[in-house]
Amino acid sequence: PVSSRQAFPLPSLPRKQPTVLVVCGPAQNGAIGLVCARHLRIFDYEPTIFYPKRSPDPLYRDFTTQCEKMDIPFLSYLPTEVQLINDAYNAVVDAVLGAEAEAGEGREPCAAILATLKLLRIPIVSLDVPSGWDAEAGGSGGISPDVLVSLAAPKECARRFLGRQHFVAGRFLPYDVQKKFELNPPEYPGTECVVAL
Amino acid sequence: MLPRGGVRGGAGAAGAASPGRHRRAPGVRAAAAAPEGSAARPAARDELRAPPRPGAPPLPQPREPPAPCPQASPAPHPGDGLRSPGVGSRGGGDVLIPAAVCSPRSKAEAAAIEKELLEDYRFGRQQLIEIWGHACAMAVTKAFPLPSLPRKQPTVLVVCGPAQNGAIGLVCARHLRIFDYEPTIFYPKRSPDPLYRDFTTQCEKMDIPFLSYLPTEVQLINDAYNAVVDAVLGAEAEAGEGREPCAAILATLKLLRIPIVSLDVPSGWDAEAGGSGGISPDVLVSLAAPKECARRFLGRQHFVAGRFLPYDVQKKFELNPPEYPGTECVVAL
Numbered sequence: 001p002v003s004s005r006q007a008f009p010l011p012s013l014p015r016k017q018p019t020v021l022v023v024c025g026p027a028q029n030g031a032i033g034l035v036c037a038r039h040l041r042i043f044d045y046e047p048t049i050f051y052p053k054r055s056p057d058p059l060y061r062d063f064t065t066q067c068e069k070m071d072i073p074f075l076s077y078l079p080t081e082v083q084l085i086n087d088a089y090n091a092v093v094d095a096v097l098g099a100e101a102e103a104g105e106g107r108e109p110c111a112a113i114l115a116t117l118k119l120l121r122i123p124i125v126s127l128d129v130p131s132g133w134d135a136e137a138g139g140s141g142g143i144s145p146d147v148l149v150s151l152a153a154p155k156e157c158a159r160r161f162l163g164r165q166h167f168v169a170g171r172f173l174p175y176d177v178q179k180k181f182e183l184n185p186p187e188y189p190g191t192e193c194v195v196a197l
Numbered sequence: 198m199l200p201r202g203g204v205r206g207g208a209g210a211a212g213a214a215s216p217g218r219h220r221r222a223p224g225v226r227a228a229a230a231a232p233e234g235s236a237a238r239p240a241a242r243d244e245l246r247a248p249p250r251p252g253a254p255p256l257p258q259p260r261e262p263p264a265p266c267p268q269a270s271p272a273p274h275p276g277d278g279l280r281s282p283g284v285g286s287r288g289g290g291d292v293l294i295p296a297a298v299c300s301p302r303s304k305a306e307a308a309a310i311e312k313e314l315l316e317d318y319r320f321g322r323q324q325l326i327e328i329w330g331h332a333c334a335m336a337v338t339k340a341f342p343l344p345s346l347p348r349k350q351p352t353v354l355v356v357c358g359p360a361q362n363g364a365i366g367l368v369c370a371r372h373l374r375i376f377d378y379e380p381t382i383f384y385p386k387r388s389p390d391p392l393y394r395d396f397t398t399q400c401e402k403m404d405i406p407f408l409s410y411l412p413t414e415v416q417l418i419n420d421a422y423n424a425v426v427d428a429v430l431g432a433e434a435e436a437g438e439g440r441e442p443c444a445a446i447l448a449t450l451k452l453l454r455i456p457i458v459s460l461d462v463p464s465g466w467d468a469e470a471g472g473s474g475g476i477s478p479d480v481l482v483s484l485a486a487p488k489e490c491a492r493r494f495l496g497r498q499h500f501v502a503g504r505f506l507p508y509d510v511q512k513k514f515e516l517n518p519p520e521y522p523g524t525e526c527v528v529a530l
Contacts, residue, residue, distance in 0.1 A: 042504055043524055062319035069318045070507045171375055174403045191338050191376055 006194065007125060007147045007165050010044065013090040018045045021089040023078070023113060025096035025131070026053040032127055032151070033095020034063040041070050048089070050075040052109045078112075082119040091123045094145060096131035099155050117143045125149065133157045149194065153183050167194045300517045301487045307432045310485055310506075310514055318507060323392055326361065328526075329484050330368020332502030333460055336482045336527045337369070337426065338376055340458065340498050346423040351378045354422040356411070356446060358429035358464065359386040365460055365484070366428020367396040374403050381422070383408045385442045411445075415452040424456045427478060429464035432488050450476045458482065466490045482527065486516050500527045 010018055022037040024030035030051065037047040049072055054064060068074070079085060085092070094117060096110055114132045117124060124130075126145035133142050134157060146163040148154075152170045170178075170185050171193045178185055188195045302310070314320045343351055355370040357363035363384065370380040382405055387397065401407070412418060418425070427450060429443055447465045450457060457463075459478035466475050467490060479496040481487075485503045503511075503518050504526045511518055521528045 059321070062321060065319040066507075069509065071509070174399075176402065176404070191335055 006167070006196070008091050008123070015088075015090045019089045020045050020047045020091050020093060021075075021085065022047050022049050022093040023096055023117070024049060024051040025098075025110060026055050027098065027100065029095050029098030029100075029127055029129075029131075031055070031057075031060045031063050032098075033093055034060070034067050036093055036095065036127070037072055038063075038067050038070055041067075041072055047093075048073045048075060050078050050113075052078070052113070078116055080112075080116060082116060082121075085116070086121050089122060091125060091146075092117065092120060094124050094126040094131050094143065098128045098151075114143060123147065127151065129155055129157055130161070133160070153181070153185070154197075166197045168197055169194045171195075300515065301489045301491050302514070303489055304432050306514060307485065307488060310510060313510060313513075314506075318510070323395075326364050326392075326396070327368055328505050329365045329460075329502060331372050332484075332504075332526045333365060333369040333426070333428075333458075333482045334372030334376060335525070336480065336500040336502065337373060337378070337424070337458055339500070339527070339529065340480045341424050341456070343377065348421075348423045352422045353378050353380045353424050353426060354408075354418065355380050355382045355426040356429055356450070357382060357384040358431075358434075358443060359388050360431065360433065362428050362431030362434070362460055362462075362464075363388070364390075364393045364396050365431075366426060367393070367400050369426055369428065369460070370405055371396075371400050371403055374400075374405055380426075381406045381408060383411050383446075385411070385446070411449055413445075413449060415449060415454075418449070419454050422455060424458060424479075425450065425453060427457050427459040427464050427476065431461045431484075434462070434464075447476060456480065460484065462488055462490055463494070466493070486514070486518070487530075499530045501530060502527045504528075 008020075020037075020040055022033050022040070024033035024037075034049065034051070037049050040047045049067060051064065051074060055061070096113055096117075110131070117131070123146035124143060125147040126143070127149055128151045130143050130145045130148065144163065145161070147165045147167070148158060148161045148163060149167045149169055150158060152173060154166070154168060158166065168186065170183065171188045173183065173185070177183070186195050186197060311325070314325060315322060337353065341353075353370075353373055355366050355373070357366035357370075367382065367384070370382050373380045382400060384397065384407060388394070429446055429450075443464070450464070456479035457476060458480040459476070460482055461484045463476050463478045463481065477496065478494070480498045480500070481491060481494045481496060482500045482502055483491055485506060487499070487501060491499065501519060503516065504521045506516065506518070510516070519528050519530060
C-alpha cells in the first residue's frame with residue numbers, strides 16, 4: 001500500500017478523484033490486495049475492489065469484512081469494455097495471482113480478468129508476481145505492469161520486469177532470515193517499509 | 198530454543214548478528230557503561246518531568262504550540278457523565294483542557310471501541326496488536342530520533358506487563374529493532390496466551406535480549422539506556438499497583454531519570470482519574486484515542502495512534518481524530 005502511494009502520489013493522479021481499482025484473486029495474493037485497498041482508503045485514495053472468487057478461509061473473510069465496513073465498493077463484475085476501466089480509474093492494483101499460482105491462465109475467472117488487464121492503458125501495480133507470469137520464467141504475452149512490489153524478496157520473474165518502478169517490501173524480515181537466504185536487502189530509508197530498487 | 202527467562206549468551210552464541218550490531222550484556226550494566234558517564238546527559242532532561250499535581254487541572258503545555266484540534270461538537274455525548282469534575286460541558290467548557298488533548302475516552306468506551314473492531318469489523322487481535330506496536334515504535338522514533346540519543350548505542354529498555362499492553366510492547370520492541378535501535382526487553386510475567394507467546398518468539402528470534410531481572414539500582418538503568426518504554430499496564434488494568442511484579446517495576450520506574458514513553462496509560466495511573474504519585478512519562482502514545490487520564494499527562498509529547506480506525510468507528514464514538522500527515526500512522530497532538 002505504501003508503495004502504491006509512492007509510485008502514484010495523490011497530487012500526481014490524472015483523474016479528478018483518486019480512484020484505484022484493486023483486483024483480488026482467490027488466494028493469499030488476493031488477501032494482500034484487500035489489505036492494500038483498506039490502507040489506500042486510509043491514505044485518502046478511493047479504492048474499488050473486484051473480488052470475484054471469494055475464499056472461504058475465515059482469515060480472508062475477515063479481511064473482506066474489514067474492507068466492506070470501510071465502505072470500499074466491491075464491483076459485481078469487471079467490465080469487458082476496457083475503456084470504461086481506463087476512464088474510471090487512475091491505476092489498477094493486480095493482486096490476482098501470486099508466486100504460488102501455477103503458470104498459465106487457464107482457470108476462470110482469472111483468465112478473463114487477465115485478458116482484460118492486458119488491454120488496459122492505465123498503469124498496473126502488480127503484487128509480487130505479475131499475474132499470469134510464471135513466477136520463475138517470467139511472462140511473454142502477459143500483462144505489463146508499470147510497478148512491481150516484491151514481497152519479502154524479488155522473485156525470479158522480476159528479472160523480466162520492464163516497468164518503471166520496482167519496490168521491495170522486506171523491512172520486517174528478521175536478520176537471521178535475511179542471512180540464511182542470502183537476501184542482501186537494500187537499505188530502507190528512515191522508518192520506511194518499502195524501498196525502490 | 199532460547200532460554201525463557203535468561204538473556205542470551207555472549208556475542209559468539211547467536212552468530213547471526215549483522216555486522217556492527219553490538220550484543221547486549223545482561224541486566225547489570227555496571228562498569229561497562231562507565232565511559233559514557235552521566236555528565237553527558239543533558240540537564241534539560243530533568244525539566245521535562247514536572248510532577249503531577251493531584252487535584253489541579255492540567256496546565257497548558259509550555260513547550261509546544263497546541264496543535265489544531267477540531268473541537269468536539271456541542272451535541273450531548275455519552276462520555277459526559279465520566280468527565281472529571283470541574284471541567285464543564287462539552288464545547289464551551291473545554292477551556293480548562295489543553296487544546297493538545299483530543300476527546301479523551303473512558304475505559305468503558307475504549308473497551309467498546311476495541312470490541313467493535315474485533316467483532317463487527319473482524320480485525321484480528323494479532324492484527325491490532327501489530328498495528329499498535331508498530332505505531333508505538335514510530336512514535337519513539339519521532340520523540341527520540343536516532344541522531345538525538347545521548348548514549349553511544351541507541352539502547353531502549355522495553356518493560357512489558359503480562360497482558361495486552363505488554364504484547365504491544367513486544368511488537369514495539371521488534372519494530373524498534375528493525376528501525377536500528379537496540380531494544381532490550383524486560384518481560385517478567387509472561388502470558389500463556391499463544392498469541393503473546395508468538396510475539397515473544399518473534400522478538401527472541403530477532404535476537405532482542407530479554408533481561409532476567411530488573412536492577413533495583415536505578416542508576417544502572419539510567420546509565421545503560423536512552424529511554425524506557427512503559428508497556429506494563431494498559432487501560433484494562435485496575436488502578437493501583439498492588440500486584441507483583443508490577444509493583445516493584447513501577448517503584449523502579451518512578452525513580453528513573455531517563456525519559457519514559459508510556460503506551461496508552463502511564464502504568465499505575467488510573468485510566469480515568471489519572472495518577473498522583475505515579476510515574477511521570479515524558480511521552481504518551483494513546484492507542485486509538487486518548488484515555489481520560491491523558492488530561493493529567495504533563496510530559497512533552499502526546500501521540501495518538503489511530504490512523505487505522507475505520508471512519509464509521511470514528512463517527513460512532515465521535516473521536517474527532519487529528520489530521521495525520523502523509524502516510525503517518527501516529528501524530529503528535
